[in-house]
Amino acid sequence: MPHISLRVIVGSSKSEVFFNATTISATYEHGVFVPRTPVNLPEHTEVKLLLPKTTTKRNQLAAAEKRFLALRGISHDLAGTDSVAMQKKIRGEWRGQ
Amino acid sequence: MARAVTVCIDTNVLLGFFNDEPDKVESCSAFFQLLFTRRLKAVVATITLLELAAILTAAGQYAEAERIISSIQSLPNFSIAEFRTGWVLPTAVLKKANQLAMADAIIVSTAIETRCTHLVTFDSDFRRIGEIPVLTPQAFPDLYSA
Numbered sequence: 702m703p704h705i706s707l708r709v710i711v712g713s714s715k716s717e718v719f720f721n722a723t724t725i726s727a728t729y730e731h732g733v734f735v736p737r738t739p740v741n742l743p744e745h746t747e748v749k750l751l752l753p754k755t756t757t758k759r760n761q762l763a764a765a766e767k768r769f770l771a772l773r774g775i776s777h778d779l780a781g782t783d784s785v786a787m788q789k790k791i792r793g794e795w796r797g798q
Numbered sequence: 799m800a801r802a803v804t805v806c807i808d809t810n811v812l813l814g815f816f817n818d819e820p821d822k823v824e825s826c827s828a829f830f831q832l833l834f835t836r837r838l839k840a841v842v843a844t845i846t847l848l849e850l851a852a853i854l855t856a857a858g859q860y861a862e863a864e865r866i867i868s869s870i871q872s873l874p875n876f877s878i879a880e881f882r883t884g885w886v887l888p889t890a891v892l893k894k895a896n897q898l899a900m901a902d903a904i905i906v907s908t909a910i911e912t913r914c915t916h917l918v919t920f921d922s923d924f925r926r927i928g929e930i931p932v933l934t935p936q937a938f939p940d941l942y943s944a
Contacts, residue, residue, distance in 0.1 A: 765872040766834040772869055773827060774818030775862050776854055784813035784822065785920050791849050792901040 803941065804839040806879075806909030808919035809846045811935055813853065816866055822920060822935070829918065829935035832942070833875070840876045843908040845901055847878065879908045896927050906930065916941075 726737040734750065742748070762770075779787070814822030815830065833840055847867055854863035870876060885907050892910075893903035902923070909917040909930050917924060917932045924932045933941075 762834050763874050765869070765874060766830075769869045769873055770827070770830060770834075772866060773815055773823065775865065776813075776816045776857070776859055777818045778859060779817045779853070779857055782817070784810040784817055784819055787813060787853055788808070788810045788849065788921065791853060792899045795900045 801913070801915055802839070803916065804841065804912075804914045805833070805938070806841045806843070806905065806912065806914040806917045807846070808905055808917065808921060808924070809849045810920045811918055812842075812846065812850060812866075812870070814920060816850070816862075825935040829938050832939055836942075837875055840873075841879050841908065841912045841914055842870055842876060843905055844878060844880050845904050845908075849901070877912070879912050881908065882911070885911045892929065896929075898927075 725740060727734040728737060729735075811822075811826055811829070813819075815826035817823075832838070847870065850866055851863045854860070854866070871878060881904060888911065889903050889907035892898065892907055893900065896903075896906070898906065902921075905919075906917065906924070906927055906929065914930065916938070917927075917930050918935055918938060919932060920934055
């Protein structure tokens with residue numbers, strides 16, 4: 702189970718003036734954040750939760766993929782040549798060209 | 799159910815990227831990024847690795863060739879496909895039917911036999927092949943924009 706700390710901003714529900722912030726641990730269950738430890742707040746106090754930006758696994762590149770992308774241009778000394786032409790040339794060698 | 803997209807990558811796409819070719823490198827880079835972020839499977843034929851290594855080694859870039867081959871082999875969703883005995887006769891048929899050069903036939907056959915959904919290449923000679931859809935790296939993202 703991933704552990705995410707929430708930063709909770711506590712404030713008046715009427716004035717919308719937020720005056721304090723603290724970090725608590727909570728578990729997200731069935732659409733509700735349940736604090737792991739008791740919080741000393743009056744009933745119906747509005748809070749704002751600052752959720753950390755989570756990077757989905759889908760968007761994370763593996764280290765090997767990052768290393769691969771970093772190799773862009775590694776063989777630039779072949780500049781002036783075209784990769785399709787190079788491919789045709791080396792494949793032409795099969796026919797003795 | 800539609801098959802998951804799996805691409806066979808032709809030599810010129812990898813070479814255009816590694817060689818920083820102005821008319822190809824941006825589309826190659828975007829293509830590889832798309833493969834990686836979407837966790838798409840890709841196949842690279844052994845002959846492609848050999849062509850990359852041979853071209854770079856001939857140009858005095860053996861160390862670069864080593865790094866490239868090692869990097870491709872380490873990619874999590876990439877497979878290196880060795881040519882199998884069972885592919886010999888279908889490849890001969892493909893070669894004749896499409897009047898392909900031997901190495902071109904091996905690439906197309908590898909794509910088909912490894913059940914790739916697309917062959918990705920800049921070489922327009924492959925466009926006439928009917929056995930597998932052929933796309934350029936520029937056209938590949940269109941599969942996901944529809």
